[in-house]
Amino acid sequence: MTAIVILALVALFIGLRLYSVLGERTGHEQQPILKPADTDARVEPRAPASPLAPANALDPQDTAYLPTAGPGVRALLAADSGFDVARFLEGAQAAYRMILEAFWAGRLDEVRTHLDDHVYQTFAQAVEDREAAGHRLDNRLIAIEQALITEAALDRTVATLSVRFEADVAAVTRNAEGEVIAGSLSDAVQTRDRWTFRRDIASRDPNWLLIETDEEE
Numbered sequence: 779m780t781a782i783v784i785l786a787l788v789a790l791f792i793g794l795r796l797y798s799v800l801g802e803r804t805g806h807e808q809q810p811i812l813k814p815a816d817t818d819a820r821v822e823p824r825a826p827a828s829p830l831a832p833a834n835a836l837d838p839q840d841t842a843y844l845p846t847a848g849p850g851v852r853a854l855l856a857a858d859s860g861f862d863v864a865r866f867l868e869g870a871q872a873a874y875r876m877i878l879e880a881f882w883a884g885r886l887d888e889v890r891t892h893l894d895d896h897v898y899q900t901f902a903q904a905v906e907d908r909e910a911a912g913h914r915l916d917n918r919l920i921a922i923e924q925a926l927i928t929e930a931a932l933d934r935t936v937a938t939l940s941v942r943f944e945a946d947v948a949a950v951t952r953n954a955e956g957e958v959i960a961g962s963l964s965d966a967v968q969t970r971d972r973w974t975f976r977r978d979i980a981s982r983d984p985n986w987l988l989i990e991t992d993e994e995e
Contacts (some may be wrong), residue, residue, distance in 0.1 A: 842867065843927035847940075850930025854937050856916055858979040861937075866926050870941045871984070874973065877988065881905065882915040894976075894989040913952035920946040920966045928972065935980040942994060943971045970994040 842863045843851050854861055875894060880889045884905045908914070922945045929940035935965060946966040953959050961967075972994050975986040 783797065801932050831931075843930065847927045847930040850932060851927065853932045854930060854979070857932060857935075858937070861979070863927070866939070867927070867941070870973070870975065871922050871925050872941075873988065874922065874925075874945075878917075878919055882917045884909065884914070892985065892988055893992070894987050897988050897991060913959070914952050916950040916952055917964070918948040920948055929974075935978050936976065937979050938974060938976050939973045939986075940972055945969050945971070945974065
């Protein structure tokens, strides 16, 4: 009888030790798993950091949009849980590069679905005039120095965001013989453009449409 009691006590002791160890390990293992998931689930301008923010910036939100655009951005964040400022700016930069390169090459069909009808017609007319003159562009987008939201508005479910792009572009115009008649590929020109994008946040289509382009001085 005594042996049975001793064995029972030993089994209980081992069981308590296992429970303690496993419980402690589970607690430590959950922490690094849950924290990234919570971070990714948050939708706010502060996370993730914008890749366009200067290296010495303390707060990526300060370089994401102008203060005057703040109310519109916050309204959009409150209305659309899937909107993220940093991801939008990354997409805007990609669209800026893609649309410019298609325009320079005269291949607007490649970006037709990203352009409002008015913008498409304006670009198409410029390409037609260029080709009629026997000219072609040999431009290069060297770098996008900054992308900043300057205006933001939400009208019911329609969101409108204006982005100012500061970029370095090497611009060259050639004639029908391929001779350079303007510009230089060795000298980049600093440009500042303001592009306005629109999207219905009630739509399942996640893409933003370019509805206006303008140059800033």
